[in-house]
Amino acid sequence: MSIKYWPLKRGFMITSPFGQRAGGFHAGTDFGWEGGSANLPVHAVKGGTVIYAGAASGYGGPDPAGWIVIDHPTEDGGGVSEYGHIIREVQVGQRVEAGQRIGRINPDSRTNGGVAPHLHLSVMPYEYNPSRKLDPVPWLDGALYPGEDPPRPAPVPASGLTAEVLSQAMGGSVPIERYRELLPGFVNAMIAAQCTTVERAAMWCAQIGHESAGLRYMEEIASGAAYNGRADLGNTQPGDGPRFKGSGPIQLTGRHNFRKFSEWCHAQGWVDSPRYFEDRPQLVREDPKWGFLAATWYWVVARPNINTMADARDLVGVTRAINGGTNGLADRQLRYKRCLELGAALLPKAGDAPMSAQEVQEIKDFIVEFCGPIGSDTKDVRQQLTGGRDAGEYPGWEQLGFRTVTDAIAQVLLNQVAIAERLEALEKGKNDDVR
Known part of the structure; x- marks a missing residue:
């Protein structure tokens, strides 16, 4: 389809x-x-x-x-x-x-x-x-006519997917506390995978739900030893099988795929090295944020037409793209039907997408660029008025005898007091002479 x-x-x-x-x-x-x-x-x-x-x-x-x-x-x-x-x-x-x-x-x-x-x-x-x-x-039922554009994903609603709805979608395979723990990473990955329509969200939840038994498993149950020496997976070093065994909810497998996932995350600005997960494969198994984003990478990079098939509700096509065949199709169909019935409640909350390091840096650069001159001017004014925070940091104005403005004003006030006292003394002495 x-x-x-x-x-x-x-x-x-x-x-x-x-x-x-x-x-x-x-x-x-x-x-x-x-x-x-x-x-x-x-x-x-x-x-x-x-x-x-x-x-x-x-x-x-x-x-x-x-x-x-x-x-x-x-x-x-x-x-x-x-x-x-x-x-x-x-x-x-x-x-x-x-x-x-x-x-x-x-x-x-x-x-x-x-x-x-x-x-x-x-x-x-x-x-x-x-x-x-x-x-x-x-x-060809439901086909477009030549010249028509495919429908665009609807805007993400402000309500947002909850742990309770996630539990329903996944069939309640783990305690609600676990779904609450998994929810942030799950939502971030959904948005990164552009699963922001009912069709895409339902397909995402159904397929990931099947592959992970309702988010019960974030890694392959087997040891991974069977993958040792699998050059087709990039497992060329001793111990690569267990090290790069199936990880995350749809089981990212093999050194090659861990490297490709690392390169993608690095390109997004989320990690600081293009070999980040090749060097730290356990993070994909242990940290839900990265486990779910590994599923996103597979969804939008390794199999870039999954969302197109999801738009057409092509469950068999998506299953073949993920599984290579139609294993577990009956379970996937049940999950997909349940998720479609949940409808818009499955959609992630607007604004929940993870910010990349580049986006964070751009915000910092803007703040520095906007506030930098103001901050510099404020520091100059403070030093001129009261001096620096540390002794000797600001010597003061040469015209004021190397005093700060505050010290100079204080000296003027002291001088005025002294002059007033002197005048008062002179005036008193004059009066005494008259007597």
Whole structure:
């Protein structure tokens, strides 16, 4: 599933459906346009790689007329799509994206049995296998039309996920106190994974809930010794198996993945070394903050199309991306249904995303830049008025006899008092002489 598009622009019509018809079984669906379909643009229904293109039996030729066949990997929702009676605009081996223009309907009716120009679309659930063709219309249920943008994630609400709701989502596998302990790291990782819609949050909770048995396990139960010597995991040093065994709720495994996770966290500014967790693998198991962020890395970096599949509610596709197969699908389905029913209560609170070291430094730099001159001026004024905090730090004004302003004013006041006393004494002596 993933992001899906109809092959023609909005307003098309189905000229011949999938199924039995006069002359045999029609293993596909014909799409056309009222008033004529010649040269109408054709679009890829999903992202994938072109595996066949050009002239083909039953679809005409010569190249570039004929057909296009696209293989859709798991990340794009899986399956194969076949487009016939078209003129290709892509080539074998080329990567195409969902909704991308890939050709146009061939205007030459001689290529399709003499009927009006149209697109013949076939789909297959897994690999290219003409004997397993499906009806494309239900396969494309909920698809966008070419030119339409996928829906954007909704703003994160101010309410926020609570430990009680997290416990419900996870099936209450651990005491509520443990969910309260895990909640901050869980929420931070959700936001970092952009799981801020009901569809994404439900998929995140269902998949992580299954992989960790409701957040009961933050590391693989086995010792990890079986991973020793696994070069495919980057385990090239003695003891790498246990050292880099499955860690975090979806079990980051192998020196290679710990290094990639470290590099990603370093790029975000969250750690100070691109080998941080390669040197400290136990943190991914022991600190929920890092364990959950390891799941985020897998979700958005190692398998970057998971959120796209989550938007389409493609539980099977996400399961294949995480598990490599469909192990535990029944449990994942139950968890996913429960999480969808929780709805917006699963969504994290706005503003809970972790700040990176770079963001913290930017705030500090702003404060220093804004307040630095003010602070410097304040210090100068203080020194001029009262002197420095330490003796001898500020010698005072030369014009004031190397006194501070406060000391100079005090001296003026003392001098005034002395003058007043002197005048008073002189005045008294004058009066005594008169007598």
